[in-house]
Amino acid sequence: MLTLGIETSCDETSAAVVRDGRDILSNVILSQAVHTRFGGVIPEVASREHIKAIVPIYQEALQKADVTLDQIELVAATMGPGLVGPLLIGLSFAKGLAYARSIPFVPVNHLEGHLAANILEHPELDKHHLTLLVSGGHTMLVEVKAFGEYIVMGRTRDDAAGEAFDKVAKLMGLGYPGGAALDKLASTGNPRYFRFPRAVMKDDFQFSYSGLKTAVALYLNKLDPKEFDDKKADIAASFQEAVVDVLVTKTVRATEATGVRHVTISGGVAANSRLRKRLREETEARGGRLFYPSMALCTDNAAMIGAAGFYSFEKYGPGELIANAIPNLKLT
Ligand code: KG4
Ligand code: ZN
Numbered sequence: 001m002l003t004l005g006i007e008t009s010c011d012e013t014s015a016a017v018v019r020d021g022r023d024i025l026s027n028v029i030l031s032q033a034v035h036t037r038f039g040g041v042i043p044e045v046a047s048r049e050h051i052k053a054i055v056p057i058y059q060e061a062l063q064k065a066d067v068t069l070d071q072i073e074l075v076a077a078t079m080g081p082g083l084v085g086p087l088l089i090g091l092s093f094a095k096g097l098a099y100a101r102s103i104p105f106v107p108v109n110h111l112e113g114h115l116a117a118n119i120l121e122h123p124e125l126d127k128h129h130l131t132l133l134v135s136g137g138h139t140m141l142v143e144v145k146a147f148g149e150y151i152v153m154g155r156t157r158d159d160a161a162g163e164a165f166d167k168v169a170k171l172m173g174l175g176y177p178g179g180a181a182l183d184k185l186a187s188t189g190n191p192r193y194f195r196f197p198r199a200v201m202k203d204d205f206q207f208s209y210s211g212l213k214t215a216v217a218l219y220l221n222k223l224d225p226k227e228f229d230d231k232k233a234d235i236a237a238s239f240q241e242a243v244v245d246v247l248v249t250k251t252v253r254a255t256e257a258t259g260v261r262h263v264t265i266s267g268g269v270a271a272n273s274r275l276r277k278r279l280r281e282e283t284e285a286r287g288g289r290l291f292y293p294s295m296a297l298c299t300d301n302a303a304m305i306g307a308a309g310f311y312s313f314e315k316y317g318p319g320e321l322i323a324n325a326i327p328n329l330k331l332t
Contacts, residue, residue: 002067003074003313004097005306006058008090009082009110010136011041013053014302017065017072021120021310025065027296027303028057039176047085054093061302072103076309079107080329081137087325095321104318106309110300111331114266115144116308117293117301125291126262132251132279133331135267136162136177139247141205141254142331147311150331153254154205161243162269164209168216168239172232182236183272189237191274194219196242198249205250212242244275252282261288271298 003021007014016027032049035041062069077094080087091107098105115131127147133140139156159167162179169178174185196215199208216239220228228235255263263283269275270292283290297304312319 001073001310002071003076003306003310004058004061004072004094005108005302005304005309006054006075006077006090006094007110007113007300007302007305008050008054008086009078009080010086010300011035011046011049012300013050013057013090014300014305015054015058015061016302016306017061017067018120018303018306018310021116021307021314022123024120024303025067026061026063027301028061028064029296029301030057036176039170041083043083043085046083047089050086050089054089058093069097069101072101074104074106074309074313076106076108076306076312078110078113078305079323080326081110082325082327084325084327087327091323091325095323099321104313105321105323106313106319107323108305108308108312109329109331110305111138111140112148112312113304113308115142115264116147116311117297117304118264118266118291119147119311120304120307121293121297122291125264128260129262129264130251130255130258130260131264131266132247133266134161134247134269134275136160136166138267139207139209140331141250143254143258143260148315152331154207154250156207156209159209159213161207161209161247162267164213164243165269167213171217171220172236179269180271182240183274185233186237186240187273189233189235191237191241193231193234194238196239198242198246200246200249203253205254207246207250209243212239240272240274244272244278247275248278248282251279252286255283255286255288263288263290265290265292268299271295
């Protein structure tokens with residue numbers, strides 16, 4: 001079955017063609033550069049950019065996959081969580097296509113899309129697994145019983161992990177979104193240079209990153225420009241280590257509590273090199289296996305939405321064309 005996936009929940013306009021939830025025939029992603037100078041995403045600006053881009057990006061996705069619209073058998077689009085304006089553009093476009101062609105339509109939860117990126121790329125991944133979902137807007141530990149059946153074990157009380165990366169990157173002059181730039185800078189620094197606070201708290205699966213962000217801001221305020229320049233790689237590495245330490249500790253704790261052996265990282269922060277390495281070591285040391293998506297599938301893209309749409313269609317059948325955008329949609 002050929003699925004057309006559409007993703008417009010934030011500042012990426014993306015369209016993809018996926019066969020049977022497994023083979024990516026195309027995955028075209030346009031990242032809106034316009035927000036960089038504002039240091040964050042401006043929702044109204046994002047909506048306008050999506051309107052301009054959606055048709056050409058969709059056409060390019062068909063062209064790259066070497067298929068015509070007549071061959072598409074299912075259309076899937078993100079319905080939430082995300083920014084309401086951007087969501088409505090992709091969702092309305094997808095519903096219009098499905099209606100015009102009388103083909104089924106499936107609305108997709110963006111978080112489920114991130115989980116699906118691992119299922120798509122790793123056929124050997126157990127249906128029952130645990131995922132650490134870390135993106136710009138979410139930090140969650142989820143036991144995936146099967147596709148569509150989730151137990152949320154814990155989440156962040158304040159900032160998401162990606163948000164902490166972005167805020168600290170901004171303080172360090174690394175641009176927006178700065179997670180990838182901070183990761184790169186940190187790779188040349190010493191993670192033990194300074195011990196920033198870790199909010200490991202009790203025996204639970206909750207996260208908190210706002211204290212860490214404040215601690216880094218206070219630390220940076222005390223430095224003169226020369227000290228900052230000499231030590232910025234070490235500071236980046238030390239901050240990253242504090243984030244990764246907590247993510248790894250809680251994920252390992254969750255695998256021990258559930259006895260689940262297959263673990264995945266999903267969401268944009270799954271691209272983080274230190275997190276991938278540390279969690280792999282810790283998981284394998286306990287006889288488990290760690291999976292994460294390839295770089296292109298970590299951050300927002302339509303291939304993961306197409307795959308999630310296909311799995312959802314297989315299990316629950318088509319969705320309704322009255323499906324609306326839900327900005328604060330939960331994973332349930
Ligand atoms: O999943 P995603 O594309 O968007 C949301 O759904 O939020 O995640 C984007 C987040 C941003 O905060 C970005 O800075 C972060 O993922 N990110 C990284 C890395 N690459 C992207 N954070 C740390 N290290 C990276 N290499
Ligand atoms: Zn995302």
